[in-house]
Amino acid sequence: MSEPQQVTGSANGGLMDRILNKVERVGNKLPDPAMLFASLLIIVWFLSLIFSFFEFTTKIPGTDDAVRVNNLLSGPEFAHFLSNMVTTFTGFAPLGVVLVAMLGVGVAERSGYINTAIKLLLNTTPKMLLTPMLILVAIVSHTAVDAGYVVVIPLGGVIFYAAGRHPLAGIAAAFAGVSGGFSANFVPSAIDPLLMGFTESAAQIIDPELQLNPLNNWAFTSASCLVIVAVGWFLTDKVIEPRLANTRIDGDQDEMPVIEEINSRDRTAFWISTGVMFLGAVLLTLSVIPADSPMRNPQGDIAAFDAPLMQSIVPLIFLFFLIPGVVYGYVAGTFKNSRQVIQAMSKTMEGMAYYIVMAFFCALFIAEFGRSGLGVLLAVEGGNFLQMLALPGPVTLAGIVVLVAFLNIFMGSASAKWALLAPIFVPMLMQIGFSPDLTQAAYRVGDSVSNIITPLLPYFPLVVVYCQRYVKGTGIGTLVSLMLPYSIVFLVIWTAFLIGYWLIGLATGLPLGVQSSYTYPPM
Template sequence: MQGMAQKKKNGKVLDFIERVGNRLPHPYILFLWLCLILALISLACSMAGVSVVNPTNGETVLAKSLISKDGLIWLLENLLSNFQGFSPLGLVLAMQIAIGFSEKVGLLTTAMRRAILGVPLWALTATVLFLGINGSIASEASIIVVPALAAAAFESVGMHPIAGLLAGYAATNAGFTACVIVAGTDVLLAGVTESTAQMIDPSMTVNATCNWYFMFVSVFTLTAAGVFVNKKFIVPRLGTYDPTDGEGVDAVESSAEITPVQAKALRAAGIFSIFYILLFAILVIPSGGILRAEDGSILNGPFIKGLVPILMIYFILVGVVYGVKAGTIKNSSDVPMLMAQALEGMTGYIVLVFVIAQFINMFSYTNLGMIIAVKSADALQTAGFTGIPLMLFFILLCCVVNLFMTSGSGKWYIFAPILVPMMMMLGYSPAFAQIIYRIGDSTTNAITPIYPYIPIAIGMAKKYDKKFGMGSLISMMLPYSIAFLLVWIVQMIIWVLFNLPLGPGVSVFL
């Protein structure tokens, strides 16, 4: 009876979270409301004469009202330029063209199938987790592909397929932001971070590689944590798999097959990748390499600064190689057509960016970002609430907010104007503020009831267990989310204590 009461209590909590989340307006409308609220706050602060002293140059910074003659003129003169000058937009679209193209020709899906279905039993769980965590390379497509293939792979070796599905789902969601290479997420977040960091220091630049080292290590620490959770919590709870419990798995099994043509195309793509890597090794590794800086270093050279374009070119070229061999590209006109298709899902993002760009620039115009940062930093320092406790507070805050608002970039647009300047005032780099946000934003993705991919994951699981529902999914995702959060916090503390580089030329502290 006590167990039933606990289940009912948990169900009420989940129902409450789902109700609240469903009542949130569309992100576009949400940011319109935020713009209105910001305008009213700016008016109140301006009338009250709120100001701070910028500690970097000693100048007095006054709050400026958007609801004023000057504010109205500024908005009319900058409405279009705010949108046109929004730096993350071009980078995100360019990366989506390249990576989306590779996805459209079938390269990424086939590569995942080969990687998951071709490993020995002892390494299967680790492989699923490793590929899922790196799935952000393929954007959100990995959230669908990896769990389905992992379930088929686990069943083929006599393991419970739902254990594989859950490992893949946890990796692609709770570990979404980690990756061994720079991905679209890095590009998107860095652009926002740079825009908000320039509220404090207009000369500040934030490269897409600013979190690379930290996230590279994260892939391996999270993989290890996921293997532990799967072995100690998930597999024992699921018990022995009975195929009669499900609704049929033909769709998943057929999706795991790789044709001889796809195998040949994948082999050709692999050969091309080797030559591509060798080419840049020749351009970078020698002391006189043309992609080194004038001082001979790699970190300050064009290789690091041009890493995003290098990756874009790679995904396009390797996609062409695969597509020609696989027959998904039949003539040259197919290439731009598939690139255009890769952008079809970005129209909503472009519309959303228009109002987000206004919010970011309005925040900057009012000087509220600087004012909040300075006053918050002073208050926290006075209260002694700084350092690691402050970091943990913001991580947990992001975790909670993520339960009600699933858009990672959308939340960063809200948090960045406050968190980045405030952390800079406390002596931390913008890149480190971005790390704090990424940890909190990722870990609770897998347990968010309003997450759009939860119904898809449940539908996959029902093929193996007809009784599997949202409660089953979230209860089995909790150990993953908690483990990933704890591992990431420990890793973050180690980085702070030893002031390890977060990325090329980027430290924890300013």
């Protein structure tokens, strides 16, 4: 493999490489997220011991009770921790919903259904709409978790190359949609209940009765698709591809990837399985129409928290991927028997093993952080401080986005970061009138925009390899120089869109998501 070199014509390539190498070295010194949560758990224990000796005059909102920090290292408190460790873990809100959703997604992915769907969409796109369709498909691929990284990004290079365009531009556009627009998607996926679970747990530090809907940001993330597609389309065609005009494609022609034709069996399998999924959607719709539908609550409401339909969102995600995945597998021949379907689920769960380990320590940390009273103290004092500053609402939201985008360079896991930040941001901003739903939306914007410029992203080196198929001298600095315009412009435009969406929503009632609000308490 040749040494990485400047291939985009940027005069600052060497400086960029040196900066990125420094970031990588610093980032590699951070502990593993699971160990980070374990360390934070110990820190919370000792902080609770220290602060338990102080008396605070700060009042808990809505009561006359002063904030009190509990010593978690006292005999009774530590006994409580040990005796409830198992139920704390099994009752961790994000754990069950993520694993259930991933079982269905895993079958659809491993049967080949999702990959065929992506190829059919891209193969039938008019040349003039190649860029926006590629970015849109990359956005939708979030539903299949890693499918976008392993299918859409390399396919973007293949399709651009076949169309006579620079393949690195196709890879950049797909990478921008898959990773830079990670939180823009009109199709619900496992990330929605995952983040909501952390948000709800954090909000309950202040309001124990508060419940959130897994689709609490769905309207905003759906509208964000238009922003990401439009901005990504402009940057790819007007900024990125012109910069690549003098970059010579010198990859090995014999190893240059080509678009594989979808055979008739795969095509037939896709349309049959899609028809089955559509039939299921029709039957579900018909089942909720009657006023006495069992999917409604006793008052006949479909969208209420206690409506079976709303409580079934995660199981429905599971079924709407499982059923077409199984049908596709049997028709296409990727599944020969039920054992292989179960193996697909098992392989998916193998990939979730690390998440389960991380969730164990995360559940313990969040539970102990809540029981310590430190979260309430930090939230109330932080809220009072923000109220004293009297910053404009847009400034507060923009500050959250920028801070998260910066942290994301060093710690890529969306769930790990939000597990750390939610217990601080959500209760604190509730004190100045921001709803947990809106705070989560701001987090999701910041968590997305810097994914594409950090070498610490697990798939970043893989994208470099994709580029090297076409331009041998591609290095980390090259890829970052390609993606930096997307990251900066996404940060600015998407943040402005969030603020505008919020202000319009307050004025017109435009929903942020399902059963969500912009203010706390809800207006």
